[in-house]
Amino acid sequence: MEQIFALPYEWWKEAVIVWLIISVIIYLVVAVPGLYFVMKYRYKPGEREIGDHDFESHAGLEAVFVVIPTLIVLFLATYSFSIFKKMRTVPDNAMTIKVTSFMWGWQFDYLDEKGNVIKSVLTGYNPNDYTLSEEEKPVIPAGKPIKVLLTSMDVIHSFYVQPARITEDAVPGRITYLWFQINKPGEYYVFCREYCGTGHSHMFSILKVVPPEQFTAWLYGNNAVAIKSETNKEVAQ
Amino acid sequence: MREAIHVEKPYFLASLREWLFTTDHKKIGILYFTVSYVFFLVAGLFGMGVRLEQAQPGMQVVSYDTYNYFLTGHGVVMLLWWAIAAHIGGFGNFLLPLMIGARDLAFPRLNALSWWMFFGASVLVLLTLIPGNQIKMMWTGYPPFSSNPDAGVTALYVFVIHLLGASSIATAVNFIVTYLKMRAPGVTFWKTNMYVHTLIAANVIQLIGVPSLAGAVTMLLLDTYFGTNFFNPAKGGDPLLYQNVFWFYSHPVVYVQVLPIFGFFSEIVPVFARRPLFGYHTMVFAVWGIVALSFIVWIHHMFVSGVPNWIRVLMSYTTLLIAVPTGIKIFNWMLTLYKGAIQLRSQMLYMLGGIFMFLIGGLTGIPNAMVAIDLGISDSLFVVGHFHYVLGMAVTLGILGAIIHWFPLATGKFYPENLGKISFWVIFAGANIFYFFQMVVGMLGNPRRYPDYPPIPEWAALHMIQTIGALILGVGIIIFTWGMIKGLISGEKAPQNPWKSPSLEWRLPVPAPAHNFGDEPPKIEKDWHPYRFDKLEEGNK
Ligand SMILES: [Cu+2]
Numbered sequence A: 001m002e003q004i005f006a007l008p009y010e011w012w013k014e015a016v017i018v019w020l021i022i023s024v025i026i027y028l029v030v031a032v033p034g035l036y037f038v039m040k041y042r043y044k045p046g047e048r049e050i051g052d053h054d055f056e057s058h059a060g061l062e063a064v065f066v067v068i069p070t071l072i073v074l075f076l077a078t079y080s081f082s083i084f085k086k087m088r089t090v091p092d093n094a095m096t097i098k099v100t101s102f103m104w105g106w107q108f109d110y111l112d113e114k115g116n117v118i119k120s121v122l123t124g125y126n127p128n129d130y131t132l133s134e135e136e137k138p139v140i141p142a143g144k145p146i147k148v149l150l151t152s153m154d155v156i157h158s159f160y161v162q163p164a165r166i167t168e169d170a171v172p173g174r175i176t177y178l179w180f181q182i183n184k185p186g187e188y189y190v191f192c193r194e195y196c197g198t199g200h201s202h203m204f205s206i207l208k209v210v211p212p213e214q215f216t217a218w219l220y221g222n223n224a225v226a227i228k229s230e231t232n233k234e235v236a237q
Numbered sequence B: 001m002r003e004a005i006h007v008e009k010p011y012f013l014a015s016l017r018e019w020l021f022t023t024d025h026k027k028i029g030i031l032y033f034t035v036s037y038v039f040f041l042v043a044g045l046f047g048m049g050v051r052l053e054q055a056q057p058g059m060q061v062v063s064y065d066t067y068n069y070f071l072t073g074h075g076v077v078m079l080l081w082w083a084i085a086a087h088i089g090g091f092g093n094f095l096l097p098l099m100i101g102a103r104d105l106a107f108p109r110l111n112a113l114s115w116w117m118f119f120g121a122s123v124l125v126l127l128t129l130i131p132g133n134q135i136k137m138m139w140t141g142y143p144p145f146s147s148n149p150d151a152g153v154t155a156l157y158v159f160v161i162h163l164l165g166a167s168s169i170a171t172a173v174n175f176i177v178t179y180l181k182m183r184a185p186g187v188t189f190w191k192t193n194m195y196v197h198t199l200i201a202a203n204v205i206q207l208i209g210v211p212s213l214a215g216a217v218t219m220l221l222l223d224t225y226f227g228t229n230f231f232n233p234a235k236g237g238d239p240l241l242y243q244n245v246f247w248f249y250s251h252p253v254v255y256v257q258v259l260p261i262f263g264f265f266s267e268i269v270p271v272f273a274r275r276p277l278f279g280y281h282t283m284v285f286a287v288w289g290i291v292a293l294s295f296i297v298w299i300h301h302m303f304v305s306g307v308p309n310w311i312r313v314l315m316s317y318t319t320l321l322i323a324v325p326t327g328i329k330i331f332n333w334m335l336t337l338y339k340g341a342i343q344l345r346s347q348m349l350y351m352l353g354g355i356f357m358f359l360i361g362g363l364t365g366i367p368n369a370m371v372a373i374d375l376g377i378s379d380s381l382f383v384v385g386h387f388h389y390v391l392g393m394a395v396t397l398g399i400l401g402a403i404i405h406w407f408p409l410a411t412g413k414f415y416p417e418n419l420g421k422i423s424f425w426v427i428f429a430g431a432n433i434f435y436f437f438q439m440v441v442g443m444l445g446n447p448r449r450y451p452d453y454p455p456i457p458e459w460a461a462l463h464m465i466q467t468i469g470a471l472i473l474g475v476g477i478i479i480f481t482w483g484m485i486k487g488l489i490s491g492e493k494a495p496q497n498p499w500k501s502p503s504l505e506w507r508l509p510v511p512a513p514a515h516n517f518g519d520e521p522p523k524i525e526k527d528w529h530p531y532r533f534d535k536l537e538e539g540n541k
């Protein structure tokens, strides 16, 4: 598991590769003969002025055009289903964060097993660039599955964890979910991908992925970060 | 013999009064097309504004709000004016009666009403150019955002959709009845041009689907201005209701936009391969198969919207199944080339280019349909690149090629062949550079509808390449447009049936006379078929 960078990114990447290989094959099967026919069967005055009029249909060939694509498509759909199932099944050891979206930012509430808020982080709206102050960055432990519960206070937003390649919309009046896991510590982007107005393209956050011990210290540390976020929470609501 | 002289008069030689009050399908077709083409150019400029803003990270060209207005306008106008009205209102009106040997549509005055409603919607859209009237909710207009003041004038959006919708329903009824009732004797179902098959299929979709969209935007209007709560979760409504009702129509509308383009491919490729369309019968079945499937796939637009997992999987299957009938069409076009006598005239280049774009667009549609991949690319620029291959370029190349092909019938003159070829290669190169790299940056994670993006060097480079592609594409469109103007003014005079096609519209003198075939429907021989070139009289083969 050492090499795996993030989930579901690994599975997603595998599915993309499968799609790419099949697509390139289909592309060649169609485009190469097509190009060859265009080169070969040219109009020549006096010699080749009219095309063949006998071969206008072929039951066997046309049946092949139906059966083979159907098989490919059923394979792709079923394969995608098997991966989708993994993507949407939250591992038992996942840690839950509740994310509330608003125009244009997010509040991250870290929940304990009983659903009580341990700590909150607020990412506000920064229309100028793509940087955030340290206390605005949600922190998560590396190598641990994170379940995100999503909702919105105003319009529909979404939550896209770029390194994990996973999205889910945040819909007012509903609670939706996604889960992901990042194994390599570092800072990563989260974007809103559902159009939400003027600040849409600056509705982002920066996930800080840290080793688990450091995360625990951050979560339970009675530091200034936690206190400041609590006050911000009231402002946002 | 005054009658005969009257019949020979080209349809466009008419007074301004006649043009204003016309119920003639050809004039109405030209009116539709002219407005759509002008709107296409304007929406192209909007798109260029969007593209230039994204060329580099940071905001250089327009403000966030102007960007959002440009993008909304680009989407609405390209989809509803260019990709529907230009070839259904424009070409459909002009060609349908001619291809089936009819004198006009079944209800010419209803047709005039369609056109004037469409014109009204066009005026409403122009009103958004006035500052303060802008619509900034994207073409999809999702609530609750679209009820928010930041979205701009919601009512304008709703009325535009309503007017266009009413116009489309009237057109759909008109076209379907015309096809059922007004074919010349001898034009049977299995001797109908593919373009007519696809046009009728598209209008059946319109008839079934438009009321659904009208319902969605009506609820939006009531919610925004009259205090109802269809989409307000605080009072028991649900914003996803809108998305369901909206996409129930707005997925099938993709086939309204693209099926008649398949019709163009199927008309023009045989003519320049001098060979019947391969697999004509399966092609017709494929068209109707697409129509049926198109209404049970809409959740693929909502794969990440929070709907239950099972429906995502189900509609992932149905969506992927659409690849089967669409695949059949591509195979059939390719086999139409086999053993042909191929002339690469400019409109043939446009068709082959369009099929190529459609092939890429189809293959890049697969990951959007595979729900597991879509969770990672939904609402990214990958989706945007993908649908610009299909709706953007396959449709545009199809329409531009069709303009060249039927130019003599509409004007009596040829579109300049050299400008046709040059514009094709410029557009084709520009579009591929643009949209291919748009898909790449989308795969890397760049969200769509983003005027600004983080200064990641890779993303910035990919956006710069796209912008260069877009500029090349723009130059190509200018060359093409110049060709149209030049052809109109000083194009070479075309003879009757310049492409030697057995299709009925070419039995008319060029330009088409005011009353089409006159009082008698054209006499159709028993062995006639729109794709049998060996049955053309000597000298026309
Ligand atoms: Cu948002």
Ligand SMILES: [Cu+2]
Binding pocket: B250, B251, B252, B254, B298, B300, B301
């Ligand atoms: Cu769709």
